Amino acid sequence: MKQLWQKWYLGLLMVFALNFAMANDLNHPAQVQMQQNSKDIMAVINNTGLSNPQKIQRLNAYGDRYLDYQRIAALAVGVQWKNFTPQQKQDFIAAFKDMIISMYSNTALMAAQNAKINVLAKNNSANSASKATVYTQIVSNKNKSYAVDYQMYKSGSVWKIYNINVEGASLVTVYRNQFNEIIQKQGIDGLITALRNKAIKKVN
Structure with missing residues (x-):
């Protein structure tokens, strides 16, 4: 799929950026949170007084609250994550983001x-008071549509996203083979360096 990661990133922005067309019977707390987030962030995206870097900075502040970057990173790395030291985990998360x-x-x-x-x-039988999958359809500004599903869990009063599936392709697995290949050849610190140097192959 072309520009797959761009669609994932767009999917992240959608969580905070859009007015949701939501039916009355879609009332799971995770869906309600998405709807509530949309109003304030639409103001950011449509604010002509802000530059794109300023908009991205503000959107990322929301992401820091509503995205579980540690869990996303752990799932993206896979079984090798247990071999990271606490400092390496912290460095990897920052560089990956x-x-x-x-x-x-x-x-x-x-x-x-x-x-x-x-x-x-669309209901998921596994949805509960602590976990949920929110199913959406995104229509791009080029009038192309694709399915995006958000896997979420409740943390205190906030529903956090830990995975996004675009047309069935998972955010947390798309880079896994590449990450593990680098770890095998260069070690964990080599992977972190590659991330910092933007030396990871871009997923299209």
Whole structure:
């Protein structure tokens, strides 16, 4: 799938950026949180007084609250995560996040300005008071639609995202083979250095 990670990043922005077309019977707390987030962040995206870097900075502040970067990173690395030291985990998370933002944020932000999203009336039997999957359909500013599903869990009063599936492809697994290949050849510190140097192959 072309520009797959850009779609994932766009999916992240959608969590905070869009007016949701939500049916009355879609009332799970995770869906309600998405709807509540949309109003304030739409003001950021449509604020002509802000530059794109300023908009991205504010959107990322929301992401820091609503995305579980540690869990996303652990799932992206896979079984090797247990071999990371606490400091390596911290360094990897920071470098991974910075790489994705620098690669995809500007193009995804432009796509988010005119995109639309629908929360689908689709139930997951595994949804509970602490875990949920929210199913959506995103229509890009080029009028192309694709399915995006958000896997979430409750942490205190906040629902946090730990995985996104775009057309069935998982955010947390797309880089796993590449990460593990680098670890085998260069070690964990070599992987962190590659992330910091933006030397990871871009997923398209």
